[in-house]
Amino acid sequence: MEKENNNSSRRNFLRLGALGGIALAGTAIANAVTDESPKTTGKKVKVLTADGKLIEIDSSHVDHHAAKDGFSSEEVRQGVEGKKFIRVIDLGKCANERKCITGCQKAHNILAPIEYIKVKKMQDSALAAPYWFPTMCYHCDNPPCVKVCPVDATFKRSDGIVAMDYERCIGCKFCMAACPYSARTFNFGRPEQLKFTEEHKNDTSDPNHCTTPYAQEGTVAKCDFCTDRSAQGLLPACVVECPNGAIYHGDELEDVVSNGEDTLRLKKLLKDRAGYRQFEELGTKPRVYYLPPVERDFPFEDAAEPQNTKE
Amino acid sequence: MSEDINIAESTNKHETFTQEEYMVMKNDLLRPIEKIGKAGKIWIAFLMTVFLAGVFAYYIQETRGKYTTISLRDYTMWGIYISNFLFMVAIGLVGVLMSAILKLTHFEWYRPLSRIGEVIAIGAIMFAGVSIIVAMGRPDRLYNLLLHGRIQSPIVWDVIGISTDLAASLILLFIPLIPSLITCRNNLKNLPKWQLKMYNILSFGWQGTPEQWKILKKTMRILTILLIPLGILICTITAWLFATTLRPEWDSTNFGAYFVSNAFLLSVAVMILATFIFRKAYNLEKYLTEMHFDKLGQVMVLMALIHGYFNINEYLIPAYKMSGLHENHLLSLFIGKDALFYWSVVIFGIIVPFLLPLFPKLRKPIPLTIISVIVLIAGWFRLYLIVIPGLLQPYLPIQDVPESWKHYFPSVVEMTIVAATFAGVLLVVTLFSRFFPIVSVWEVAEGQLEGKEEIINYK
Numbered sequence: 131m132e133k134e135n136n137n138s139s140r141r142n143f144l145r146l147g148a149l150g151g152i153a154l155a156g157t158a159i160a161n162a163v164t165d166e167s168p169k170t171t172g173k174k175v176k177v178l179t180a181d182g183k184l185i186e187i188d189s190s191h192v193d194h195h196a197a198k199d200g201f202s203s204e205e206v207r208q209g210v211e212g213k214k215f216i217r218v219i220d221l222g223k224c225a226n227e228r229k230c231i232t233g234c235q236k237a238h239n240i241l242a243p244i245e246y247i248k249v250k251k252m253q254d255s256a257l258a259a260p261y262w263f264p265t266m267c268y269h270c271d272n273p274p275c276v277k278v279c280p281v282d283a284t285f286k287r288s289d290g291i292v293a294m295d296y297e298r299c300i301g302c303k304f305c306m307a308a309c310p311y312s313a314r315t316f317n318f319g320r321p322e323q324l325k326f327t328e329e330h331k332n333d334t335s336d337p338n339h340c341t342t343p344y345a346q347e348g349t350v351a352k353c354d355f356c357t358d359r360s361a362q363g364l365l366p367a368c369v370v371e372c373p374n375g376a377i378y379h380g381d382e383l384e385d386v387v388s389n390g391e392d393t394l395r396l397k398k399l400l401k402d403r404a405g406y407r408q409f410e411e412l413g414t415k416p417r418v419y420y421l422p423p424v425e426r427d428f429p430f431e432d433a434a435e436p437q438n439t440k441e
Numbered sequence: 442m443s444e445d446i447n448i449a450e451s452t453n454k455h456e457t458f459t460q461e462e463y464m465v466m467k468n469d470l471l472r473p474i475e476k477i478g479k480a481g482k483i484w485i486a487f488l489m490t491v492f493l494a495g496v497f498a499y500y501i502q503e504t505r506g507k508y509t510t511i512s513l514r515d516y517t518m519w520g521i522y523i524s525n526f527l528f529m530v531a532i533g534l535v536g537v538l539m540s541a542i543l544k545l546t547h548f549e550w551y552r553p554l555s556r557i558g559e560v561i562a563i564g565a566i567m568f569a570g571v572s573i574i575v576a577m578g579r580p581d582r583l584y585n586l587l588l589h590g591r592i593q594s595p596i597v598w599d600v601i602g603i604s605t606d607l608a609a610s611l612i613l614l615f616i617p618l619i620p621s622l623i624t625c626r627n628n629l630k631n632l633p634k635w636q637l638k639m640y641n642i643l644s645f646g647w648q649g650t651p652e653q654w655k656i657l658k659k660t661m662r663i664l665t666i667l668l669i670p671l672g673i674l675i676c677t678i679t680a681w682l683f684a685t686t687l688r689p690e691w692d693s694t695n696f697g698a699y700f701v702s703n704a705f706l707l708s709v710a711v712m713i714l715a716t717f718i719f720r721k722a723y724n725l726e727k728y729l730t731e732m733h734f735d736k737l738g739q740v741m742v743l744m745a746l747i748h749g750y751f752n753i754n755e756y757l758i759p760a761y762k763m764s765g766l767h768e769n770h771l772l773s774l775f776i777g778k779d780a781l782f783y784w785s786v787v788i789f790g791i792i793v794p795f796l797l798p799l800f801p802k803l804r805k806p807i808p809l810t811i812i813s814v815i816v817l818i819a820g821w822f823r824l825y826l827i828v829i830p831g832l833l834q835p836y837l838p839i840q841d842v843p844e845s846w847k848h849y850f851p852s853v854v855e856m857t858i859v860a861a862t863f864a865g866v867l868l869v870v871t872l873f874s875r876f877f878p879i880v881s882v883w884e885v886a887e888g889q890l891e892g893k894e895e896i897i898n899y900k
Contacts, residue, residue: 243842243843243846248840248841250838250841252838274686274687277594277685278594280586280590280591280594280596280597281582281585281588281589281590281591283589298582298585298589299578300578300579300582300583300585300586301577301582302576302578302596303518303519303576303578304595304596304682307519307688308685308688310688310835311836312515312516312835312836312839314515315515316513316515317578318513319506319507319509320506320509321506324506346579347506347578348577349579408837409836412687436840436841437841438841438842439843439844441843441845
């Protein structure tokens with residue numbers, strides 16, 4: 131993210147005055163000398179530029195943690211500077227294909243029946259039309275879970291993410307009781323999951339892999355907005371995997387959200403499409419907005435049978 | 442010895458209670474310490490067995506993993522460990538009711554009951570703490586509460602409140618025990634040497650001088666006054682653990698009062714049951730009289746009325762409005778799948794203790810004890826109803842989850858551990874009564890001396 135690619139720096143160079151140009155050229159040369167010519171990996175990643183454009187660059191240009199590096203407990207408490215992550219979900223685009231769920235599970239190395247993101251069938255009243263409703267941790271700005279945590283194991287970061295410190299959590303489950311959206315899940319030590327976690331400790335093969343680990347046994351886990359991917363300017367697994375582009379992820383300060391294909395102005399989108407937040411009356415101030423299910427891409431088809439039934 | 446002097450001095454003033462009578466009383470009250478019958482031994486062995494079964498069950502839970510041993514899941518993440526914790530906190534109020542409130546309001550009949558109440562309260566509060574630790578996902582990280590404790594969290598309030606209350610209760614139990622320890626040492630010569638030595642050490646060189654009595658009375662008074670807000674506080678904070686969340690079933694401004702009134706009702710019931718058992722087991726009919734049952738029965742009516750009042754505030758008023766937020770939960774309680782549960786609790790937990798003890802005949806020991814047992818069982822299930830059914834009625838519907846996530850029935854491990862907490866409380870009370878006089882000798886004698894004849898030969 132920090133390093134701009136060649137195209138845009140050249141454009142900037144032309145736009146800038148001579149003095150600035152020399153300075154920029156100086157740094158460019160310095161970069162060229164010090165940079166140990168990153169090998170192009172051929173893997174393209176999409177990143178957002180500061181002016182809200184989504185561009186595709188080689189993954190070698192992206193500065194990030196070694197994939198298997200976790201965050202230290204100090205790092206996980208620091209938000210990404212100058213960011214305020216936010217999410218918009220277009221209910222008209224969700225067809226309950228469950229790709230966000232499986233994508234998320236793969237990226238975090240968790241197994242069903244644990245779901246950080248769930249898709250629910252909602253029908254507000256008998257005459258109202260049913261619609262699919264993806265829900266996850268809303269990373270509230272007034273988070274009830276953070277209020278009640280006795281040991282500061284869940285906390286609000288400066289970039290808007292409500293994060294978990296699995297090393298510190300004592301497993302009292304008070305945050306789960308406090309969350310009105312049932313977004314949190316507890317690691318009860320399901321044997322299959324424990325085995326899977328152990329086997330896939332160092333498995334980063336999933337292209338959407340997220341380095342924040344799954345909760346330790348006896349602690350609480352939840353959607354973390356794919357903290358490390360968000361920090362690198364990558365899109366979280368659920369956004370990437372959604373075949374219909376229903377989930378937009380972005381930055382409130384940049385006023386931009388993207389579903390991987392379209393990159394939109396956040397405020398304009400919310401204004402034009404009457405964005406709203408779930409249970410506004412609870413005062414939790416979620417960071418996830420919904421666009422009402424109008425002008426749907428798909429007709430509503432009820433799920434034939436429950437999917438998440440594995441005990 | 443000291444008491445003898447004290448009594449001798451006072452007998453001049455009060456002719457109603459003689460030295461001989463005091464000696465008889467002393468022997469009566471100390472007898473349970475001297476000999477332990479076969480039934481007593483079997484009882485203790487039984488309690489030990491249940492308690493150890495619970496310890497073993499906990500070992501299984503912690504080593505085999507919670508997913509396979511207990512039936513808690515993501516929606517019902519709090520189960521009977523937590524509702525049992527509420528029950529323990531509730532009956533922990535018995536110390537406040539029996540020794541503090543009655544004492545300060547000069548209801549003299551509290552005297553033989555106060556120590557029984559205090560010991561039950563201490564046992565209950567101890568095992569309330571145990572229940573919480575058992576429910577924790579990572580009990581090995583308990584120290585994080587000290588390292589990273591946040592005062593904003595109601596759990597930290599509860600930890601502070603419960604430990605303060607436990608400490609105050611222990612001191613309030615111990616201070617009036619000091620003169621009794623000397624009485625034990627001087628009168629129970631047949632006991633093993635270590636036991637007499639223990640009495641001696643614990644009595645801290647008590648002489649029974651007027652000055653010492655003055656300090657003792659003053660300390661007791663201060664602690665007694667302190668105990669009332671503390672006891673009510675821990676019940677209220679425990680209710681706030683729920684009321685500080687946004688969940689529809691706990692979203693109530695009435696919750697603290699509802700919980701405290703429930704705790705008072707359960708405290709009376711547990712006191713009646715304990716009085717009945719001690720009266721029978723230790724032949725204390727002369728001291729724990731029918732009068733006590735009569736009075737406790739009346740207290741029970743009052744407490745049931747107060748609790749009924751808060752119950753109406755808690756359920757009927759929201760039900761009148763039937764807002765969309767509370768609808769699912771309330772309908773499930775009133776006419777849904779928890780209806781049988783709910784109405785049984787209302788009938789046996791509120792209407793029975795309100796109506797039946799109104800009749801003097803039902804305030805006799807046996808009928809009143811039966812009523813108390815019913816009230817205690819209903820009370821335990823009322824706390825179950827507070828915690829669990831609402832968890833299955835969250836704002837966002839529960840959909841597409843495995844079958845076991847949609848309902849809750851406690852596993853064998855959970856039930857064993859809960860049974861063990863009960864055995865633990867009973868063990869604390871039983872063992873205490875085996876080593877120390879469960880009815881405070883000097884406090885009862887003092888009541889006699891002040892000419893309060895209604896204590897003995899009431900009616």
